[in-house]
Amino acid sequence: MKPCVLGAAALPVGSYMPGEGATGAVYEHERLLDVLDMALAEAGVAVADVGAVIATQNVPTTRQLGFLSFFASRAGIRADANLLEVSALGTTGATAFDLAVNEVALGHANVALAIGAHFESQAPLAEAMASGIRAVGDVDFQSVYGLSPISWYALDASRYLHDAGASRRELAAVAVKSRQFAACNPHAQMRAAITIEDVLQAPPIVEPLGLLDVPARSDGAICVVVGRGDMAAADAVSVLGRGYGHDGHHQMGAIPHDMTDLVAARAAVSRALDAAGVAQADVGVWELYAPCSITEVLAVEAVGLLPRHQAAFATAEGRTGPDGDVPVNPSGGCLGRGHPSNLTGLYQVFEAWQQLRGRAGARQQSTAHAVTLAEGGNYNTALAHVFGRAG
């Protein structure tokens, strides 16, 4: 039997990070202890059942280093399989989940946790940018020009708009519909409705993207409990398959090519669906990692939900929104639910689990299968998972 998601819990994405020198504040591990207890209760397992914990590595602003060992001691966890902090750019959360599934599939543990806390909303922006430009570029040949993580997506946007004959107005529709989904998601950070004009008139950040085309700063904490298939209830959510892709580039590559065609995303999803034995047409929930409006458009096209150079127009027509025929990112995605970057892959799994358990409220999709897709760099790497109801 395939490993199952036995339970999950998360903080609503938001702003939790205390300011420097705060007193009476609640720090990462206390938030995560609450989430852990909720997730274990949901899963119907005890702390003593946990054999492995795979955690997302904390951001540099976290004071407590060696976080996972520290946290396990506070939680009373005595792992007999693995305690591991992982870091893989934007795929960090999805990778933590992937490895937790492996711990169960390999027979190392009956129960494995994919877990993480991400506090960065109060960190000085200059610090975040200084480390960001070193992470998403060749430090000697790209970072020296000043490109920040989101500016790579801006470069994609300029090219996409040129090739597709689209405008900022169509991209803005991604931000608008993300808020529409988020309004139905109690775990979402950005739930207030916005209009196309709001997006177009927001201050430019990395042209052609403005403030509402790019993610806000987000904190979060989440725990996903993975267990053996035979431990799960009949209607539990199974992990049916996974797939990985890598385009061989670091950000833009060194050889001219179409960098708006996300080949790693396409490969990862195709491999995951093949491994799961699930047809794309049978998937009704797509949680695609997309920090910026343009990124969702490119990911939608890459995985084949809409034809090349059509997704921006289709989004503007409402097709990927709550009432559309190709709903995408029902959680609200990075622009609606929020983007605590190391955890985004785990919040995607959380949404897939909620959807397949029929707990998604007004954003509920009627489907037996969900796909999550996370990415690193400029979609240079991609990691996909396919979920299905066991019953």
Place this chain on the structure above:
Amino acid sequence: MLERVHIGGPMPLLPRRALANRYHFEALDAGRLETRWCRGCERFSFPPQNRCRHCGGRDVLWREMPAEGVLFAQTTMHAVADGFRAHAPLHIGVIDLSCEVRLLAWLLETPIALDTPVRLCALHFDDGTLIGAKELT
């Protein structure tokens, strides 16, 4: 030779002048755009390294690249890291050279339509050089 454009002051972020790439930066300071060229497959590798990125060959020479290309993508960055504030907003382009090399440059004129031919130039700071680009006229 690349046109020399004086910027002055310190570079916002200094590249490391390493064994494998120091000559590239010294040549750029002198107005030449040089990188490694493979004698085996006769292709350029940029950024320069001692192993051809196409065939893995080690028989690589320094060779000058053409200073003209076309603009593939661009952005104007208003939110920039600390060291770059004096130069904000940053106009950055992705340039495709005819020798199968893609690189970054600061655009000295904006807007430039994508697919427009551009000419590279050398942006001189007190302690190094970045690649710039202007519309080819």
